[in-house]
Amino acid sequence: MEPQQLRLRILDTVCLSPPPAPAQHAALPLSGLDADRNALDVTFRTLRFFPPPPPSIDPHAVLPPAFEAALGLFPALAGRLRDGHVVVGAGTVPIVLAESGLSAADVDTDCPGSPLLDRLAPPEDGAAGTPALALQATRFACGGVALGMRVAHALCDGVGATKFLAAAALFARGQGPPEVAPVWERRELLGPRHPPRVATQVFDRVLALDGGVARCGPYGAEGEWREQQRQLTRECFHVSDARVEALRARIADEAGVKLTTFEVVAAFIWRARVKANGTSSGEVVKMVYSMNISKLVDPPLPDGYWGNVCVPVYVALAACDLVAQPLAATAALIRKSKQDVDDEYVRSYVDFQELHRHDGITAGTVSAFTDWRRLGHGEVDFGWGGPDSVLPLSWRILGSTEPCFLLPYGAGDERRRGGFKVFIALQRTAVAGFREEMQELLLQPQQQSSAGKL
Structure with missing residues (x-):
């Protein structure tokens, strides 16, 4: 163009x-x-x-x-x-x-x-x-x-x-x-306690304090994260519901628990990214995802509450374990991390932030996931129909500059019946390997990469 x-x-x-x-x-x-x-x-x-x-x-x-x-x-x-x-x-x-x-x-x-x-x-x-x-x-x-x-x-x-x-x-x-x-x-509803107290050790295991983050924030100075962006490309993949369901059914049997689509897809993509990046086997890799806590806190948040209602939830593994262990085991870990989120987790997270806000809280390099498939997009109808497409333009979330978004197709898109979209930021050197890993989940016929298009 x-x-x-x-x-x-x-x-x-x-x-x-x-x-x-x-x-x-x-x-x-x-x-x-x-x-x-x-x-x-x-x-x-x-x-x-x-x-x-x-x-x-x-x-x-x-x-x-x-x-x-x-x-x-x-x-x-x-x-x-x-x-x-x-x-x-x-x-x-x-x-x-x-x-x-x-x-x-x-x-x-x-x-x-x-x-x-x-x-x-x-x-x-x-x-x-x-x-x-x-x-x-x-x-x-x-x-x-x-x-x-x-x-x-x-x-x-x-x-x-x-x-x-x-x-x-x-x-x-x-x-x-x-x-x-x-x-x-x-x-009143989501402020720190007096005095603040952290009653879980999970944050000590996945979060650290860093003076550089204290000065420049979790994404670094503007010049730093813009330089990071130049090393990344943003890609779209079209994922098949049928293929995800077949994978979910198979690994749920292996895990011995029911698994959601998100748990399966997040486990699959996290592993695919680490493999495509060629991450050193001994390196600890982390994923983080946002979890809605509106109904998990006590008392539940009122329906009209419109502030941030998600907390970050982390899973950490040695890269060699993530690549080698069955996908069912990784999906089960993600499921377990969700089950650990309750009112005390939320209050402790808020209090951890209060206690260390000026100390530079960081999780380091993380693979971030957020699911937009059920945000009520169809309710945004100004009188001539809901949106045909909804997409993010910003890519700094949950302390990561390399997030993955699960997105719905618009109501009028015939592909809606068959699956959903994955928008993901990848290291340019990892694209070919990641695309190969993703073939198992893609809609057919194979969708071509969007790189280079307008």
Whole structure:
């Protein structure tokens, strides 16, 4: 694609304010999970593609007032992060309205490294005073719409962001506000105990303290992680439900326990990555995944809670053991790690963060996994159908710059009946070996690599 075809025409930038504006500034404290440095200094960017609306609906006219109404329920998203708080009362949220001469079909949403995709969302910007939320709505020549979002990860994860988008979608359809009101109460529900105490040894086994991390954060200085990015490529794989199910049934018998799709796929991909990287046999390798704890804590979080609701869960093995042992054993370890997560695990994790926040908490190099297949994407319907595609544009999560996302196909994608997508960051030198390992799980006919496409 020629460079001039990447140009977008910016029609307008609308500044949205929560109605009504607060009478005075308020500093709202973050929870212990919000203030985790894996999320605190990170902005997360996502992209959703929607089908063309009917001629009677102009998305550029519908979306700004819908988002402004939703901000009345989520005013912190118009705030600014400062010293472990979000300052509410003076900020606005920009929404860029743009158009492109391309058709949505010209955009390859199965190519996670595409520079065109990157242009369809607000740029990453971690400067002080940056709005906690920014939006971009791009209308294509075919009528399809791309909605890009950049949000401070300290305010919400994928679950909370979807609640905000779903509320805006209700207003767009004339059905808002949502039945369940948003709940803040972050320090009360997920703050540290007094005094903080760590009642589990699991964090001592997988986490360490590092002065460099204390100074620059878990992802390193900006120059460092951008240099890391140059060593990586982002790939998409199309995974077959039938093949995963056959593997799951086989290894569940070997493990003697029921296994979920996530446990099986995470074990398979973790092993495949370590093999493809040629990791030294004696090196301890770690995987980490995010686990929703909304109903595991005591008391359970209220349905309207929209802050970060996931804790990281770790599994560590010597590389030689991961490669040599049956896949069933690795999947069973992941399952066991999930079973160990309870209210005390969550409270101890929050307290560990509180005790060592300035000491540079790190897990070292980790393979990170996050599952987006059931985040309620279909609820984000602005009046002309849910998204055809949902994908991440940011790749710093859970202390890792090499994550793996499990993603659903859109409701209108016929591949939805047969499987799901895996977006993964890989060392460039490992791509060929990883692709060979993945053949066992792929949809047929074999999907080609997306490398080099736009």
